[in-house]
Amino acid sequence: MIKRFITLLLLAGIGAIFASLLFTYVPDSELNRTADYYAGHTASDIGAANIVTAIIVTYRGLDTLGEVTVLFLASSIVGLVLSLGQKQHKTQRNRVAVGELLTTGSRFLAPLIMLLGVYVFVNGHLTPGGGFQGGAIIASGMLLLLLADPLRHFSHTLIATLESFSGLSYVALGVLGLFMAGGFLDNRILPTGTLGELISAGAIPLIYSLIGLKVGAEFSSMLASLSETEDLK
Amino acid sequence: MNILMTGMSAVLCIAMLGAALLAIRVKGDDSLPLSILAAGLVSLFASVLFLILAAPDVAMTEAAIGSGLTTFLFFFLLARIRGTAQTVDKNDGSALDGRDYD
């Protein structure tokens, strides 16, 4: 009873703070200076049509590198925690009879889903979407394969190789920017091209594709390590 | 146009709050799948709201990650913990069992 009371008191306090924030909030009518800079300079400096992509990949590229690192840490800890103390003796896992329709359907759909993922991250600098969304879509394709055949084993070596390859190339492209252009992760190591074309915006399509592969590999490894756990009863 | 958008976001907001309350208030032993689905529904409505708030990038991320992958992670875990009997087809359950944990 007293616990419930304290909880409600705490929530009322937080609610009061939120209410005062909400009722004193006045929306801006102009962009603030940072946003104004990004809006005015993206087209001439970066050459990307999608300003959010320009911020994520170039203006705040170092943050994105940190974010991908956090995601990598999360997926490796998930793998580590789930494999700790896993009983080693493998019981015979029977093949489950999966319906023919399901198998064929998932085989047909999974490459299409992954193709959509690739499309999303290659076009990240032109349309909404990018590496993170594309990576998630690729992982959804993997999820479909896992759901259709729960006993399928993904090769962890392949996932790890893909993950480290894209991570290393991402950092290497960043360091290349240090020497050939204005700074770490500068996209102007390649010509910026014309605004709105597929091959434009310098290294952004390249970097975002690497991010997409890395994120897709990390999500897939999370899904794979979760699906390889044993049933508990 | 504008009135339509405002009305739509009002409906979305009310639906989101309702689904969120459902997710945390629903009681009973078998209510966890319902709770997870309601949380996924909140994410799905949120992604439409992001689209109305002129944030298509965020809407896409929320739809793919927030409502897609998160919900499936929860169901994976739930299937493992429940011993697959209630969430996965019976056929799969009997094949995947056969392991005693002390």
Place this chain on the structure above:
Amino acid sequence: MIYMAMATGFLLILIGFYGALTNRNLLRMIVAFTLANTGVNIVIVAIGYMHGRTAPILDAAVTASAAAARIIDPVPQALVLTAIVIGLGVTALMLAYAYKLYERKGTLDIAQYTDLKW
């Protein structure tokens, strides 16, 4: 519309906190945390929204020279995009720990975890 979205976000955070504080089932607490996460994202995106403006993507309708007067603030969107992805990582981590706890204790009810009580 901004205020409505913002109020919804704040209410979702409160609902999430309430659920995390009052439920005893570990999985349901994690569900409540994801609700609060969604609420925070909605609030931040709502802060960036400006009335009568369009999404921060340049095309024929929103040319580069007129962009500053036509688009909404892109910075909160970039922040939220990051936050959603990290949110999934955190959720997966919590779920992995919940699985391990269930394996050890055989229950998801936190009232049964008595190791640190005295």
